[in-house]
Amino acid sequence: MNATLITLQTKGTAIREIMVTTMPKTLLIEVKAHCADMQLERENLSLQRAAPAGSQNKRSRTEKAEEEKMKTRGRAISRLVTVYEDIHVILTQYDEYRRKRYHQDQPDEEGDELESEDEEAQKERIAKEIEKRRLQRGYTGVLQICKFFPNFLNTIKDRPSVIDELWQGATSARSYDTNQVLKLVGEELNKMVDKANDNVRQRYREQMKEFHKQLRSSWTESHDHYGDATGTSVEPIEPLEPIYYEKYAEKSRGDRGLQGNISGYLLCPVEYDWYDLEVRAALRKLDDPEFDFASSAHSRCFYPAEGFDPEDLDQDFLQSHLLLQVYRMLFTSPSSTKDKSDDLENLPPAPKKKKGTISHRANVAQRIQMSSVVPRSIAYAAIHLHFALSDAPWWSATHxxxxxxxxxYFIVDFFEDPVDEDAERHAKELLKWWNDRIFTGTNSAANSRGTKMTSRKEDVAKRQHRSHSSTHSSSPLAAGPSHHDN
Incomplete structure (x- = not known):
């Protein structure tokens, strides 16, 4: 069958080819006209779409800017609200707390009932309180978000995607902070290594000095009895060359954890004596129920260098130099951690800034509208400090x-859910202590092994019901891990 190749070309368009079977001339003319009309229609349609495309791109840019704004806002969430439970979870807790009308409850008047309850009743009561407290944390967290995002609840109703955008910002901030603290803690550990090695070196000098003194004495005694059959002298034994601590990698956690002498000392709960080699070995095994470091929140890194009170573990808790350094790194500025005294926790309140010395560069606290220390920010710094001391290969809720x-939870509840009036007063005093050292010129003066860290309520109840007859020796950081070798 013969075929005629009809080529249609219009201005500004590509060449298009249409194969048409043999047909009358009049029909070919009609086909050409029809194809030309179709081409013109496509061109017009393309022009019609051009205008909406521009406005659509404009809307996309606006939406993208709004999304970035939400991500920036979300950076405050991990630092001030929640770290491990995402926003969807705390919103569910918020709704459940309100549904059960817990937010309308009045403080319980327990009176003498607690003294008369048996052990089983106490466990049941504590379990109910823990569940209520779980919901309350989420409720309080949502209220905290509303402080720096006033229209939060209405916004997520109109645009639910905001929740995920906020959480992306929170995750990004947490990841950045983890890397920053990793390096800071590495630097601080190496300062301790230097101090420990200085102590080792000093002890070796003293031992060598004593050795040479005894050697001279032995030599003199030997010469005094020269020729005397009864004269004897015993040469002293020369001290062995000291073994020095190795530096820690500042950008890796691989050589930290319980296996490291200094990092292990700081991770060890104060309930255990790290300098007892048998205790240390048991802790490092991670399978001895009598020495389960995962069951306690009272790690040595949270206490000052001077030590702790074995009869009152709340005393001086969360007042360590290291924790203050980490907090400053996270919330004020990295430079604020430089050239700070190792005795930072005992320094008086920071003086107010003089006029004319105010920095115009906003720090993290200013960017997230934070004018005073809040309990959840201390908890955030604490988990980063402890995690940076561990040998965890990557970020995880358990290691x-x-x-x-x-x-x-434990640290947040320490402040937000005090067990009695004394605990409440202590929490307020501790928060003031933090504000005095961080902010100036303000009005604020389920793990992988199946075991579970004791909750704040359980911890206090346990200490109230057990005897304080046993004593624990303090191992001040000031003495230095260098006093004890492997």
Whole structure:
């Protein structure tokens, strides 16, 4: 069958070819006209779409800017609200707390009932309180978001995607902070290594000095009895060359954790004596129920260098130099951690800034509209400090049985859910202590092994019901891990 190749070309368009079977001339003319009309229609349609495309791109840019704004806002969430439970979870807790009308409850008047309850009743009561407290944390967290995002609840109703955008910002901030603290803690550990090695070196000098003194004495005694059959002298034994601590990698956690002498000392709960080699070995095994470091929140890194009170573990808790350094790194500025005294926790309140010396560069606290220390920010710094001391290969809620979400709960509850009036007063005093050292010129003066860190309520109840007859020796950091070798 013969075929005629009809080529149609219009201005500004590509060449298009249409194969048409043999047909009358009049029909070919009609086909050409029809094809030309179709081409013109496509061109017109393309022009019609051009205008909406521009406005659509404009809307996309606006939406993208709004999304970035939400991500920036979300950076405050991990630092001030929640770390391990995402926003969807705390919103569910917020709704459940309100549904059960817990937010309308009045403080319980327990009176003498607690003294008369048996052990089983106490466990049941504590379990109910823990569940209520779980919901209350989410409720309080949502209220905290509303402080720096006033229209939060209405916004997520109109645009639910905001929740995920906020959480992306929170995750990004947490990841950045983890890397920053990793390096800071590495630097601080190496300062301790230098100090420990200086102590080792000094002890070796003293031993060598004593050795040479004894050697001279032995030599003199030997010569005094020269020729005397009864004269004897015993040469002293020369001290062995000291073994020095190795430096820690500042950008890796691989050589930290319980296996490291200094990092292990700082991770060890104060309930255990790290300098007892048998205790240390048991802690490092991670399988001895009598020495389960994952069951306690009272790690040595949270206490000052001077030590702690074994009869009152709340005393001086969360007042360490290291924790203050980490907090400053996270919330004020990295430079604020430089050239700070190792005795930072005992320094008086920071003086107010003089006029003319105010920095115009906003720090993290200013960017997230934070004018005073809040309990959840302390908990955030604490989990980062403890995690940076560990040998965890990557970020996780648990490592070697230690549950960081439980640690965060414990510290948040220390402030937000005091067990009695004394605990409430102590929490307020501690918060003032933090504000005095961080902010100036303000009005604020389930883990992998199946074990679970003791909750704040359980911890206090346990200490109230057990005897304080046993004593624990303090191992001040000031003495230095260098006093004890492997």
């Amino acid at each position: 070697n049985g230690y549950n960081y979400q439980d640690l965060w």
